[in-house]
Amino acid sequence: MAFWLVKSEPEVYSIDHLAKDKTTAWGGVRNYQARNYLRQMALKENVLFYHSNADPTGIAGLAQVAKTAYPDPEQFNPRSEYFDEKATKDQPRWFCPDLKFVKKFPRLLTLEELRAEKSLKDMLLLKRGSRLSVQPVSEKEFTTIIGMSGARR
DNA sequence: GCCAACGTTGGC
């Protein structure tokens, strides 16, 4: 069982959007490293939902993998901003899993709080210059974060 | 295969 973290700009798609949609295709990721992580996601694995480019930034809630990765349909749509002319149906380049809403944390767990927590110092998210929008999280980190969030199991 | 130029991410 692996644990993950995905970033999203709340102005574009927030935890509240996910709560309303219940399930969404996590598409539009156009970075190879992130794509590879998306393909590794297994059914029912836990995904922390991070608000980037926000005021303040931080972890807003929890999602779960509802469907493992399949070819992102937007790569085939010439009118989509995520269109990729080099992708074909036989050889798709980009993949997306479906993510399902689990819960919104009682309050946003800010980046500042995460940085202040010593046991999270090795977390990928907190590394300088870490821009990856899909990241693995260790079980220990995950447990710590759930504990800090004040969310009930 | 190197690397400069350029584009994007994301914290501040």
Place this chain on the structure above:
DNA sequence: GCCAACGTTGGC
């Protein structure tokens, strides 16, 4: 809005 960090592109 700025800018550091990083990924990608493309000329050579």
